Amino acid sequence: MTITTLGNARASTAAASSQTAAQAAEKADPITAGLQKSSSKLQTLLNTATASLSTLGKFKAAVAASQTAATGLSTLKDSATSDEVKKALNSFVSTFNTMVASTQSAAAASSGVERISRGMTRAMTADFSRVDALRQMGFTKASDGTLKLDTAKLDAAFKASPSGVLGTLSKLGKLVDKVSTKELASGGSIGNTVNALASKATVLQMQQSALQKAAQQYASFAQTRA
Numbered sequence: 001m002t003i004t005t006l007g008n009a010r011a012s013t014a015a016a017s018s019q020t021a022a023q024a025a026e027k028a029d030p031i032t033a034g035l036q037k038s039s040s041k042l043q044t045l046l047n048t049a050t051a052s053l054s055t056l057g058k059f060k061a062a063v064a065a066s067q068t069a070a071t072g073l074s075t076l077k078d079s080a081t082s083d084e085v086k087k088a089l090n091s092f093v094s095t096f097n098t099m100v101a102s103t104q105s106a107a108a109a110s111s112g113v114e115r116i117s118r119g120m121t122r123a124m125t126a127d128f129s130r131v132d133a134l135r136q137m138g139f140t141k142a143s144d145g146t147l148k149l150d151t152a153k154l155d156a157a158f159k160a161s162p163s164g165v166l167g168t169l170s171k172l173g174k175l176v177d178k179v180s181t182k183e184l185a186s187g188g189s190i191g192n193t194v195n196a197l198a199s200k201a202t203v204l205q206m207q208q209s210a211l212q213k214a215a216q217q218y219a220s221f222a223q224t225r226a
Contacts, residue, residue: 031218039215042208053198059106059113060190062099066120067180069095074173076166082158085165089149092173096120097146116183116190120176121145133168 069092076088103117121141138153158165183190 032215036215039208039211042204042211053194055102055106056113056190056194059099059102060184060194062095062102063116063120063180063190064184065095066092066099067177067184070173070176070180072173073169074171074177076169078163078166080162080166082155085158085169086151086154089154089169092176093147093149096176100145103145116179117145119179119183133164134172137165137168 069088072088073092076085080088099120100117103113106113136153137157138150140148140150142148154165182188185191186195
């Protein structure tokens, strides 16, 4: 018998012994065993709900940041300089890409996340004339949905028509802001999902507390009978 085979045999024996011990404990005190199983299941559900809340919270924050950056585009003054425009656009591209990056992980927590992300993108591409204007300003969209900005093209477009660039950015900012406001509202997709998960986590915590109290009461009762 090789060392590996011997090790596997010992591990198998240990696992079998552990399982036998667990079964013996369950047979000796089925109530405590049942309480422990229920507590373990509740903890797993609570961990899942908490993780989903955290992931959705990050996605919600990313959408809110995109909204803020979009508002910065729509509120650029007519006297805005090329540097001010680039600063506002770089902020929007950065926050938008963060939102896109968080979509995949958040989609596992809510099926509506990808729809929201697509809606944000459609706000920029629904109007063909706006798409062409954005392209001339140096905007490109990668296959993964992220945005890139060619500042050299932006400088050229701004030099040729400052009012045209500002007008396009104002429309873009307002549309993204509109979509974000709808989704972030308490009755929107993100708000509803976050609220539902928060309520679920609260209920699970209450159930877990009640179960722990019951286990303590049973342990005290069993002790008095011993």
